[in-house]
Amino acid sequence: MSDHEHEHHEELSFWRKYVFSTDHKVIGIQYTVTALFFLFFGFCLMMLMRWQLAFPGKALPIIGALFGADRMPDGIMLPEFYNQLGAMHGTIMVFMGVVPLAVGGFGNFVVPLQIGAPDMTFPRLNMLSYWCYFVGGVIMFASFFVPGGAAQSGWTSYPPLSDIAPSGQTWWLMGMMALIFSSLLGAINFITTIIQLRAPGLTFFRFPFFVWAQFVTSFLLLLAFPPLQAASFFQLMDRVFGTSFFMPEGLVISGQLSEATGGGSPILWQHLFWFLAHPEVYVLILPALGIVAEVIANNTRRPLWGYKSMVYSLIFLGFMSFIVWAHHMFLTGMGSAMSAFFQTTTMIISIPSVIILTALILSLWGGSIRFTTPMLFALAFLPMFGIGGLTGLPLGLASTDIHLHDTYYVIGHFHYVVAPGTLFAMFAGIYYWYPKATGRKMSDFLGKLHFWPSLIFMNGIFMPMMIQGLAGMQRRLYDGGEIYAHTQTALHWHKVISISAWGLALAQIPFIINFFASLRKPKTAGDNPWHSTTLEWAAPSPPPHGNFTELPTVYRAAYEYSHPDHDEDYLPQFQADAQAKPAAATP
Amino acid sequence: MSMAIPYTVEPRPDTGLNNVKIGIWLFLASEVMLFGGLFAGYIILRVGSTDWQPGSAFGLSVPLAFTNTLVLITSSVTMVMAWASLIRKDFSKYRLYMGITVLCGLGFMVIKYIEYTSKFSHGYYPSTHIFLALYFTLTGLHGIHVIAGMGYNAYLWGPGAKMWETAPEQFTNRVEASGLFWHFVDLVWIFLFPVLYLL
Amino acid sequence: MSHHDIDIDKTVRTYMMVFAALIVGTILTVGASYIHLPTGPAIALALLIASAKGSLVVLFFMHLIDEKKFIYWLMGLAVVFFIFELTVPLITEMNNIDLGS
Incomplete structure (x- = not known):
């Protein structure tokens, strides 16, 4: 371990150092902590919903009284409040939880280190990006307390419902605009940084896979988000200035003919929304694949299998993600020709995903696997993401989608991708890079205590949803489908799901304890505790302002593990010479 | 220890670009997609509307818009001339051209204001008709871009110009980047003009 | 330049x-x-x-x-997606829109 105790950088005030910092590592940690808070908050919203679904119309004991008469009179949830919880759970988890954690958190902290850069190219834009995110988050959070409550038209905010919803929807739009602006600034920063600040010798095909994942993700954020920005402006005009972009003529609302003029198009919103929101799904998953690739290579002590095909798949995936969006809209009456087009592109996009997943699984072949906590999460990611991906196929085919559309099957499919998929990868990343960020390792015992129950409860939540969906249970129903005759056989699964959800919350306690208690340990992790090959491990732990004590040079590809000509089982990118194995060492 | 961020001014040898150049073009790429969304809205609503009316039905003034087009084109030319003056190391010419650029932006917004108020005085509001909704939203967002570009150009004309003394190369880059944004705003108007006023 | x-x-x-x-x-x-x-x-x-x-x-x-090359790639990509953005929703909605009137 290098002695970096006597670093003498210029003294910054507390505010500039920890709050309005321009250091990518501080911003990365700010993003991580804020996003973890929102993930927890969004999870709490969902746990409330699960009470209503498991025990419809029953009073929520003890805490039910806290929510007030306009949300839960006598502890019994009102439908409007349920809708708010549903819409905000989706919005918060996707736009304020997973994406900021994956891109803002991990991307910010790790990417400059992995490419050997002193910081991001535009440090002040980076700070602005975080604070836009923060403001967007505050607006969303505050919207719960405005008259009529938060947005309640689903996380997709489909008009005309969202056009006529209470004022919380306007707050949702304002919040989204701030979040979109934040991710735009972030994307510009990432792409410029990756192109311009690569260390000497670091060619594109020597990138760690995580850097590639962030690179492609940034392009998705850059080019897919603006159409939603445009759509948000349209919807804001509808709500504030009474235009009718999304209000069709002749619409009757509560027995009254609406005053919409000229004929707007609700479908227009769906197009612009899904133009963003399908690439957004890949924004959710690509950084996760990047983290899993890092952790797997490190813990199998082998190079990634098929690195180049993984990279090409990634690029192809990113490109294709822009022309599959209308598979979310098969039921809008788009006609069979366009349905055929979109189901074809959807089937095509599954190929690169499968290539990447297969390459990751094949990377395990013949490795001497270390079952560390990050590796457990990464290993669990593979089948979980596999289930999530495969259950997507029936949704991507127009004919089967007719039955499954808007059922619990969709929720199960999507959550398999992002909860035991992406979130497990995020946990893997936290356990993996925590020593770099703090100089301390997290407890392996508590890590395993976190992992195993989480894995079981995750499946306890989402597998039954598949069953319910196949039984035809519609999603977003306040009473969980209780009044429908055909869903009676699947109703009892609600209790299993809800109990698993609350169990999952308990399973996060070891993680929270581990996360904070490990901060009090001595800094004994060292620069390279996992014996890894990539550049971030060349910097001290935690890295000082400016990251590296001297600018690293890159000599080889990213994952030179178990190199036959080298006596240690890892050969870092930044190490100059691969010493030949001493011949005398073997008897 | 602290290291300076490289390639903020001089280009990186293998990409041939400095950071600012890449950053501004990335931003413009996202702007292309933003206006793409707005124009997509225009197209869908126009062909789908049961009661489409052209701009002339609401008395949109072609002469005013024509003047505004000339104003913006002129400001684009003075913008590149401001940059060219810096290359020629002629700071007073830079001041002159940049000043005209800012004034042209101001002139554009004044004409826009006259147009808007004339619509309002006839009782034409965004909610009146789908065409007016599009007209006000598209020109409004374009107007926000004009104001933003004008504001930054005014900064580069005024207090920001101090940088010419300390870091002329970096200042020239800034003017070039601001110019790229300004030309893009001009470009959008070149399409908005026929789409909203003439077709 | x-x-x-x-x-x-x-x-x-x-x-x-x-x-x-x-x-x-x-x-x-x-x-x-x-x-x-x-x-x-x-x-x-x-x-x-x-x-x-x-x-x-x-x-x-x-x-x-x-x-430089990168700018061409970037703007090429943006233009391709721009064209998707303008045309694909329109083609998709052709069925719902009566173009005859």
Whole structure:
């Protein structure tokens, strides 16, 4: 371990150092902590919903009284409040939880280190990006307390419902605009940084896979988000200035003919929304694949299998993600020709995903696997993401989608991708890079205590949803489908799901304890505790302002593990010479 | 220890670009997609509307818009001339051209204001008709871009110009980047003009 | 564009020619609208002139004519997605839209 105790950088005030910092590592940690808070908050919203679904119309004991008469009179949830919880759970988890954690958190902290850069190219834009995110988050959070409550038209905010919803929807739009602006600034920063600040010798095909994942993700954020920005402006005009972009003529609302003029198009919103929101799904998953690739290579002590095909798949995936969006809209009456087009592109996009997943699984072949906590999460990611991906196929085919559309099957499919998929990868990343960020390792015992129950409860939540969906249970129903005759056989699964959800919350306690208690340990992790090959491990732990004590040079590809000509089982990118194995060492 | 961020001014040898150049073009790429969304809205609503009316039905003034087009084109030319003056190391010419650029932006917004108020005085509001909704939203967002570009150009004309003394190369880059944004705003108007006023 | 290897006088002459061409293009746009072509050809003509003017701005004022490879890739990508964004929703909605009226 290098002695970096006597670093003498210029003294910054507390505010500039920890709050309005321009250091990518501080911003990365700010993003991580804020996003973890929102993930927890969004999870709490969902746990409330699960009470209503498991025990419809029953009073929520003890805490039910806290929510007030306009949300839960006598502890019994009102439908409007349920809708708010549903819409905000989706919005918060996707736009304020997973994406900021994956891109803002991990991307910010790790990417400059992995490419050997002193910081991001535009440090002040980076700070602005975080604070836009923060403001967007505050607006969303505050919207719960405005008259009529938060947005309640689903996380997709489909008009005309969202056009006529209470004022919380306007707050949702304002919040989204701030979040979109934040991710735009972030994307510009990432792409410029990756192109311009690569260390000497670091060619594109020597990138760690995580850097590639962030690179492609940034392009998705850059080019897919603006159409939603445009759509948000349209919807804001509808709500504030009474235009009718999304209000069709002749619409009757509560027995009254609406005053919409000229004929707007609700479908227009769906197009612009899904133009963003399908690439957004890949924004959710690509950084996760990047983290899993890092952790797997490190813990199998082998190079990634098929690195180049993984990279090409990634690029192809990113490109294709822009022309599959209308598979979310098969039921809008788009006609069979366009349905055929979109189901074809959807089937095509599954190929690169499968290539990447297969390459990751094949990377395990013949490795001497270390079952560390990050590796457990990464290993669990593979089948979980596999289930999530495969259950997507029936949704991507127009004919089967007719039955499954808007059922619990969709929720199960999507959550398999992002909860035991992406979130497990995020946990893997936290356990993996925590020593770099703090100089301390997290407890392996508590890590395993976190992992195993989480894995079981995750499946306890989402597998039954598949069953319910196949039984035809519609999603977003306040009473969980209780009044429908055909869903009676699947109703009892609600209790299993809800109990698993609350169990999952308990399973996060070891993680929270581990996360904070490990901060009090001595800094004994060292620069390279996992014996890894990539550049971030060349910097001290935690890295000082400016990251590296001297600018690293890159000599080889990213994952030179178990190199036959080298006596240690890892050969870092930044190490100059691969010493030949001493011949005398073997008897 | 602290290291300076490289390639903020001089280009990186293998990409041939400095950071600012890449950053501004990335931003413009996202702007292309933003206006793409707005124009997509225009197209869908126009062909789908049961009661489409052209701009002339609401008395949109072609002469005013024509003047505004000339104003913006002129400001684009003075913008590149401001940059060219810096290359020629002629700071007073830079001041002159940049000043005209800012004034042209101001002139554009004044004409826009006259147009808007004339619509309002006839009782034409965004909610009146789908065409007016599009007209006000598209020109409004374009107007926000004009104001933003004008504001930054005014900064580069005024207090920001101090940088010419300390870091002329970096200042020239800034003017070039601001110019790229300004030309893009001009470009959008070149399409908005026929789409909203003439077709 | 690096600042050292520019023939600035030549560049400025180009700017002036582009300026003239843009003014002519603007007059043409307005002039074309007085011919009262049917809607289809009128839109095509107006967009053609606008595209020509836009190209001049992008190529010369924004110096795209001698930019580096990455910028070409980036803007190419943006233009491709822009075209998807404009055309695909329209084609998809053709079924729902009565184009006859």
